[in-house]
Amino acid sequence: MLWQPSADINTLRARADFNAYIRDFFRLRDVLEVETPLLSRAAVSDANLLPLAATCLSKACYLQTSPEYPMKRLLAAGSGDIYQICKVFRDEELGKRHNPEFSMLEYYRLHFDLQTLKDEVAQLVGDYLNIQRRLDLSYRQAFIKYARLDPFLATDDELQMRVQPFVGALQLNRDECLDLLISHVVEPNLPKDTLVFIGQYPASQAALAQTYENDSADMLAQRFELYVNGLELANGYQELTDVSEQKRRFAKEQAQCAQARCADEHFLQALAHGLPDCSGVALGLDRILMLKLQLKDISEVLSFDFARA
Amino acid sequence: MANYSTNEFKSGLKVMLEGDPCSILENELVKPGKGQAFSRVKLRNLKTGRVWERTFKSGEKLEGADVMDYDMEYLYADGEFFHFMATDGSFEQYAAPVEAVADTKNWLKEQEAYEVTLFNGAPIAVSAPNFVELEVVETDPGLKGDTAQGGTKPAFLTTGAMVRVPLFINIGEVLRIDTRTGEYVSRAKV
DSSP states (O other): TTOOOOSOOOHHHHHHHHHHHHHHHHHHOOOOOOHHHHOSSOOOOOOOOOOOOOEEEEEEEOOOEEEEEEEHHHHTOOOSSEEEEEEETTOOOOOSOOSEEEEEEEEEEEEEEHHHHHHHHHHHHHHHHTTEEEEEEEEEHHHHHHSSSSSSTSSSHHHHHHHHHTTTTOOHHHHHHHHIIIIIIIIHHSSSSSSSEEEEEEEOOTTOOOEEEEETEEEHHHHEEEEEEEEEEEEEEEOOOOOOOOHHHHHHHHHHOSSSSOOHHOOOOOOHHOOOSSEEEEEEHHHHHHHHOOOOGGGGGGGSSSGGG | EEEGGGGGGGGOOOEEEETEEEEHHHHHHHHOOTTEEEEEEEEETTTTTEEEEEEEETOOOEEOEEEEEEEEEEEOOOOOOOEEEETTTTOOEEEEEHHHGGGGGOOTTTTTTEEEEETEEEEEEOOSSSEEEEEEEEEEOOTTTTOOOOEEEEEEEEESOOOEEEOOOTTOOEEEETTTTTTTEEOOOO
């Protein structure tokens, strides 16, 4: 019966408690709660995210895939530390761990380096889930340890060979091979009941993170992901503040995009004005709740999943 | 046939993979945060019955397979083919090869209804109803009085299939068999 909720009422109580826990956490730390528009004139640049298009006052607009751009505009305008709990929308994402509309916590801390931010995320998530064990790995270490493969040194042919058992004859590019291996091989083998932070991603997967060169001349991204029990929970960056580099990345993403997306000019203007040095992170609240309540399907933590929406 | 994109993949959809018709069992979206989305799919190869796991890039397409299940009555075997007749009123007859009938041949009984899967109009699989009633043609003599517990013995049915039965079963008796497990359930009620 599809009129009924997909989560039971106790789960909805746990969700309300979780939101209260988050708000307490940030009140204690003097981080300001903000709201930004869900509906935006410009679409996200990330070629791997599919925004939902809408029409408002005869103008094309998009539901946000994350509140990143308007929150950074607030930072540039001098807001100081901010957080937001909001819905985000991503077309074609539906499954046991995905719903096209889901709840995100996104927050930014001024003058935090990535390590400091990771520690705070470990506290926020670890205290809530009652998990204190923590493992910090670089992207390279995670691949070597769990896939016996060096993601920087492996040749394209070696990578293609490793994905062949999963995809058959299908040809994937380098980043697609790495995406497949991290999700199919690394993720399922990560230790259980542990906060696993994977960092130092290849620069090709930097998204909006700063990049740097390490001692062995690999280009790396100041980015981390948090995994718990094979679920990806959070994605954090040392935020890119350089507007010309940001424009280059927009152009590169747009070249990979099937549909045309115009760059968010308001966001670029904010960067040009000056984004303070900061780190930020986005967390998937539904998945954290799934772990807390030991539920296997995201629909079980949503009042109404997409099938009932 | 139509082509289906990964976001249309759902349990029961029939698609072609590497030249064989397959039925999709499960489709799970896998997407590393900022990366490429994949569909991790489990499919049953309808020719071999084997389950395949295969990952597709989101948006990839597979050709639909012209596969349909029909209720058909089993008629007879001619040594090479097993003959079935559609029960939809068309009386159309189909000859299924041994590979299509596979283990179901253990449970074939004339005038019984079976599900026959046609691929491009030819039978590729035959599945039995969950329970069939078949006669015992060979077994050791029954033990009088042993109706409750005790051991089992082999019994051979008209189809040639062997099932383990209680000791009290005799030749000529008709047994109810669970075709999913190949196990004896009870004596058939006359």
